[in-house]
Amino acid sequence: DGGITQSPKYLFRKEGQNVTLSCEQNLNHDAMYWYRQDPGQGLRLIYYSQIVNDFQKGDIAEGYSVSREKKESFPLTVTSAQKNPTAFYLCASSSEDYTDTQYFGPGTRLTVL
């Protein structure tokens, strides 16, 4: 079964701790994305990447970091510098470039206590 997986589905952390969210895809897609969604809000772009070892900041990159060491993996680290980290985090991928259809993983709901 091809798709995008994110783990875990729910994550709890104490304030001040860094946490890494996993995103893996076996669709052979080149482009991958991280979005954040707050209640009643649309999706806001955190980081995106079109090729291995290259990524760009989105609209709200402050307090986040990513890596793209493998084509199929795009982990997101939420650092202690992120002021309001509690949110629903969505990873997506598209086949070639940014104008292709994006397909989403199931999401990780992060709660910082």
Next chain:
Amino acid sequence: GQNIDQPTEMTATEGAIVQINCTYQTSGFNGLFWYQQHAGEAPTFLSYNVLDGLEEKGRFSSFLSRSKGYSYLLLKELQMKDSASYLCAVPHSGNTPLVFGKGTRLSVIA
């Protein structure tokens, strides 16, 4: 840049037809996407329009007018399971990712 506007909420009756509008402003147009998102779940792709006109796909249709910066999603024979948020999205100009509207929360009532 992009500015995308959608109504925040709509309510419609089971079996009816509903039209969800989206207006956008963009410096370069590369197509418009519609996604459906049930509460607590990930968005799923519904449709993509790059040319003017109506694209029909079963109970769902999507319309685009590039000259007016306007699109709508038409849902026919509404079912309770259609209660969800509907997100409109357009790519940035050039080779940059999608920008999403805040979504329209549709409630289907009996």
